[in-house]
Amino acid sequence: MSPLTNNDLRRIFEKLDQNGDGLVSLDELNWLLERIGVQFSLQELESLVGLPCLGFDEFIFFYDSISNQTGGDDEDEEIIDGDDDGESDIAKAFKVFDLNGDGFISSEELQSVLLKLGLLDERSGKDCRNMIHYYDTNSDGMIDFEEFKNMMFPTIS
Template identity: 60%
Template sequence: MPRLGTGDLRRIFENLDKNGDGQVSLEELNWLLEKISVHHSVDELELFIGKPSLDFDEFLHFYVSISWEGTTGNGGSESPEGNEGDDDQETDLAEAFKVFDLNNDGFISCDELQSVLSKLGLWNEGSGRDCNSMIRAYDTDSDGRLDFEEFKSMMLITFA
């Protein structure tokens, strides 16, 4: 999962907080996780989180706990067994790629990128973001879309 800034996380939190009470319920959180292909029951989330809802600070803590550095337990560095950390990172990147590759054709198009970012509350027409330029920055074969290797390079360079 790519690292997001506090502003992006604030927008996601506000989009999830449908009733505007400053809390994201586990049902709302689970809805988001399902959208990015992370499947847990609400009961599993409650065991992990220990309460029925999260305020923004708790949401930030939850995000950090499930981000790459939070899940590797070693800051993303290599594990003592050798390259196992690299395998975990490759698996994480493959899972993230699948989230964006909506039609499962092995490529991420501008429409797919915009769709996923919209679902996460990170895209709107007034944002000034241009998905074509975002893709062109890492599209080494200039075909207008990202394959897995280009996506991996983008993620490793951008979020290293």
């Protein structure tokens, strides 16, 4: 199961397409990635994406390729534990959402970050609560780091 539906991805795509041309440029894509704590130069991003801009289908493919990076347990450990430089990208992304630094993401924190990114409107609080509830496996009302990893990298059965 993908953490975001096609409708969610369509809304994100439309928000990123700031000039309304039906394409997301690498600048527009990089804007979003920077806000979630993922740093690429435009040259690195172009090399990764392979295109100067993305239509909606390419955007979905890009999303799928970065959200389905898990394979076996060893690979999961490598993604989570990080690299030689310190924190992994997933830990950095978690910290973006964990606004108060308590080690948990509440629906309010999720909503606040998504609003800042322009990916939700003011009435979407219930959507954030539903998303938290869906991935909150221990039913404490918040997403911890392990639940965040499962949300970002769902296991393939």
